[in-house]
Amino acid sequence: MIDIQLTAAELNSKTCEEFVASNQAGGTAIFIGTVRNQTKNKSVLKLEFEAYIPMAKKEMQKIAEQAMQKFDAIKISIHHRVGVLQIGEIPVIIAVSTPHRKAAFEACEFCIDTLKETVPIWKKEFFDDGEVWVAAHP
Amino acid sequence: MIDIQLTAAELNSKTCEEFVASNQAGGTAIFIGTVRNQTKNKSVLKLEFEAYIPMAKKEMQKIAEQAMQKFDAIKISIHHRVGVLQIGEIPVIIAVSTPHRKAAFEACEFCIDTLKETVPIWKKEFFDDGEVWVAAHP
Amino acid sequence: MKIKLVAFGIARDILKDSNISFLFTDGKTIGDLKKALTKQYPEFEKLASLRFAVGEDYQEDDFELSEENEVVIIPPVSGG
């Protein structure tokens, strides 16, 4: 079972944890991204995420399906936020339940790594002296 | 900063997540163990955990300190439960925040792997037809 | 061929619009579009990557376009 959300509302890890709960699960791994107060030693004021929403949801679904197969996961929940986020807020949560714990870590890491490569979501960092689209340039 | 708890009370991942929250954190990895309804294809009715409490706390503290150093973690929270647990209940939660996500996964996995090797806690599985101390025999 | 282009992130900044109608005459594939687009907007060449989507899926350089296609420019993603 897969739960994908792309939303402007605040994310809550409990929602993801409860979705992936299962009597067959021996372990659940959760990754929670948070907005850091700095990047490359520069102070970050806030972030803004924008997404090509229908395709982003489709790509998130694909990642979850791949992870289900590859790691024999029981349930996967991927939530991503869009809009303006302050320091300490949560842009992404990934929760995976599996029968054994090793696979839970592997699947969770696979999902966040792949999400960062393929899902059409863009992050802009705001500094004192300007703003920049993250990772746009080499 | 390190937060160690060994308790008969129900565990809550939110408590661990909130402890490890930090403005310096880019990622938080959480592992949640859950009681499975079966082991080696045998139905489990319930589990009971007992601990040599002072030493178990000391060993949990040692693991967290090692992980802090080894993976440059910001904060670590390790909670373990003792007593009788029903299917689906949570015996262990480990939360780690780090500046970058890769280290969060590595540190979290290190903590649960090491905990299972060194912390004096014992799990008894109850079946229809008896009970067994887990991992006691090769 | 005249194509409807949709742009997000830094691609929108480069086009100075989130939707434009783009005319290109050499060829009809995504690869051809990329060449024509980069020629007209050289800033695209400085990006770490440049991908295109049609029908909410990534499409490769050899994908053949038709005038009905809406092509979405996908600059380097940075979610998570």
Place this chain on the structure above:
Amino acid sequence: MKIKLVAFGIARDILKDSNISFLFTDGKTIGDLKKALTKQYPEFEKLASLRFAVGEDYQEDDFELSEENEVVIIPPVSGG
């Protein structure tokens, strides 16, 4: 030497008590204790591992015991 032994988990089942006073005459190290204990309670030999703690820390075979020590038997752990 007479040592106070504390037992958890399956070790308690083997000793049939969580606290016993154990007398052994050959040697004075943890290794010697292990030998004497296994001789008297052969079931310890079937365990996947057998460790001992003094002062809330694991101690190796060469650790020298004295009569004041409380030795905790640590059968294979299975937390998490």
